[in-house]
Amino acid sequence: MDKKICVIGGGLWGQNHIRTLFQMGNLAGIVESTPQRLDELLRQYPVHGFTDVDAAIKWGFDGYVLATPAETHYPLGKKLLERGLNVLIEKPMTLSSKHSKQLIEIADRTNARLMVGHLLLFHPAIIKIKEVIDSGKIGQLYYVYSNRLNFGTVRTEENIFWSFAPHDISILDYFIGRPATKIAAKGAKFLQDKIYDVTMTQFAYPGNVHAHIFVSWLHPFKEQRLVVVGSRGMISFDDSSLEKNILYYKKQIGWLKGQPVKIEQPDEIIDYEKGMPLTEELKYFVENLDKTIEIASGKTGHEVVKVLETVQELISKDW
Incomplete structure (x- = not known):
């Protein structure tokens, strides 16, 4: 090279x-x-x-x-x-x-x-989670959520969603493989007149798949948690943790005589080769x-910007 x-x-x-x-x-x-x-x-x-x-x-x-x-x-x-x-x-x-x-x-x-x-499209843990989803290990994909929270860094030109959420939008597109059909969002401004400090955004996708992204730079501790829920199991990954483990929860809801029943088996850690995404x-x-360029191409960036624009319009109209 x-x-x-x-x-x-x-x-x-x-x-x-x-x-x-x-x-x-x-x-x-x-x-x-x-x-x-x-x-x-x-x-x-x-x-x-x-x-x-x-x-x-x-x-x-x-x-x-x-x-x-x-x-x-x-x-x-x-x-x-x-x-x-x-x-x-x-x-x-x-x-x-x-x-x-x-x-x-x-x-x-x-x-x-x-x-x-x-960057996170090159994160070994994100790539591994995508493999697990595609393998059917968690069953039918129900929903995904991402919390990207920290104290700072506060921007003066772009709001929290533009600053923090591009990573998470790209991950949702990567995991689900289809664009959202519905988006709803709310935000709040505390520090500056025109800059949102906190936003919560919900997404609906074909096949009754749902997701949400919660971002804030007014948070007491750092959290970069991703949770994926399916019909047969669930995955959790916190990139802000020291261990950076991918946790698999073999949990699902079954039905017995028309009543929902929890089915739980021991959790496990999914092995993956750790590395530096950058x-x-x-x-x-x-x-x-x-x-x-196929991964993180200009087209991928454009699709993310379209979502950013949509959310900006939604939160601006909301208040």
Whole structure:
């Protein structure tokens, strides 16, 4: 994997990309508009440094990771893709479905690779849970819920749903494999006039499958819990736990003489090979620069942005 990648943005999440790509041997450039911050990064990672994107474009790297604030994703992504350059754009892909669709069209026209940073699609536990669902181990899929809760980081440009929920929307799409037919949502604002701090969103899918996403950055402790419920069993995974175990609960409701009866057997831990999702994501990006991006593609990012827009409209009308 001798591809040379340039990371645009040296902030909190950008530095994670920088560190991981450096460890992989693929980091070749960093773009950071603040000279002092750029100097700090270059002392730690001796690669080419730039204070503006245009200079990095002229250098001609094999791929670019766009880890800048969400409001810059469209203009910077467009600039790169119009030149036929391969880009991994952090989530959310853009702040409007119109713009995300345009980026897909540009990438198709220029034959550029476009990928979106839906990190959890590369999480070994999420991949394993999908395998368990598809195997029939939990029976018919009933519902899925995700809690993504923490104290901070509070955003001033995007609300909690745009900031936290893209991960969970991508997981629901991955697990269920079909778009929601109905969406309902409520939110609450406490800290800023136009920014929601807490949202609860419900989804209905074909086949009587349901889901909900609860996100908040005003929560006393961190929780990244995912629960999947089926007719023959249930799965729980908390990514914020130290163990990061996938727990399988062999529980179901049977019927005896017309009355519901609980059927429970010992729980078990489902084994899976643990790994770093960001490493797996970036490996996939690097390995597919000359191929086709199928996982976390631009189309996937666009579908997530459409849901984000829908929920934004719903919570805005609600109050």
